[in-house]
Amino acid sequence: MNAYWIATIGTSVIAFLLKYSGHSVPEKWLSHPRIQRVNTLIPIALLSALVAVQSFSEKSALMIDQRLVGLCVAILALMLKAPFPVVVLSAALSSAAVYNWL
């Protein structure tokens, strides 16, 4: 079994256990305001880190390439309140244009 399958199955099992536990544990365990606050902050931290690493690294090396253009276009699209598919598509198109023609 390779890393891809381990990641696929491991993530799925834990994802379900998390969901199921929420439906099963007493409400007071998870409704503490501190837990609620941490819960809103964790996605912000992880997703921002993922944006950065996916935009500026190749394995463990930092680099700047066509993805920087894609990222800037995505930021612009979000500032203009574009819907999610437009954000992703405009980033892909601009990045592809730089990669193919510059």
Added chain:
Amino acid sequence: MSRVVSATFRDSLSVSLTVGAYGVAFGAAAVANGFSVIQSCFLSLLTFSGASQFAVVGVIGAGGTSISAIATASLLGLRNALYGVIMAPRLQVHGIKRAIAAHITIDESTGVALGQEVRGADQMRKGFWYTGIGVFIFWNLFTLAGALGAQAMGDIRAFGLDSAVPAAFLGLVWPRLKKNSDRALAVGCALFAIAMTPILPAGLPIIATAFIAIAVGLRK
């Protein structure tokens, strides 16, 4: 069907279709990061939580181990547990029905259910089930389409898929940045992850930011 029922159904359907369509981006991202079409579909069928799924393929794609990928995805999946806490007393289901309800407990099903509060408890339940099942169907169909599409491409960079993945993450985090302190945390974590990338093994710079979030959340 009464007017009230159809309003809930309409809300659910429009959310299911728009969110389900993001599945194309996920399927393509998964294949672009080295996952097979089958693995991409398994993730959508079994993990069924967008941000967690993108995280798995993102961390593995960045060279991280399966353990760091699973850890990152699971930290993102924590919020589904909290949605379960909110939904369980409203759904009141047991046995296999509870297992199914748990599986479709995601941002969208919980969000639509809470949005029906003014229409009563019955409509909240309907909103949850319609949206959860609707997103599940469309998310999986579109994942397959995106994965097959990406597989048909040769060099993914020529199609901009290498930029589609970070753009997807950005699209997921953007609506969460409501306060200045949120934005500061986002920028801080992005800079931290970049700074740590040449130093720490792949995947760890990302997971480490969860601890920044925990520290900030507990301190306030």
